Amino acid sequence: xxxxxxxxxxxxxxxxxxxxxxxxxxxxxxxxxxxxxxxxxxxxxxxxxxxxxxxxxxxxxxxxxxxxxx
Numbered sequence: 001x002x003x004x005x006x007x008x009x010x011x012x013x014x015x016x017x018x019x020x021x022x023x024x025x026x027x028x029x030x031x032x033x034x035x036x037x038x039x040x041x042x043x044x045x046x047x048x049x050x051x052x053x054x055x056x057x058x059x060x061x062x063x064x065x066x067x068x069x070x
Contacts, residue, residue, distance in 0.1 A: 002030040005050030005059040007043050010036055016062040040065060 004024060008017035021032055033054045037046045040063030050056045 002028070002058070003033060003054070003056045004028075004030045005033045005035065005047070005054055005056030006062065007035050007037065007046035007050060007059060008062040009040050009043065009064065010038050012040075012062070012064040014064070016064070020060055020062060039063075 006017050006020055008015075017034055017036070021034070024030060024032060033050060033056055035046045035050050035054070037043060043061045043063050047059045047061050050059045
């Protein structure tokens, strides 16, 4: 069985992971691992952890930058 990792952020305005999980469950029987980090700058490490520690076959990174230009 495939294992899909979802890395998301706490401070996003929308819970994007919920939508992704619902879509995956609707169309697949893959096992899902979710890893939440504080901000989008932490997503690369979260993805690496999902690959190496949680043994995911594929990972989706979901984050949202803030409204400020920098």
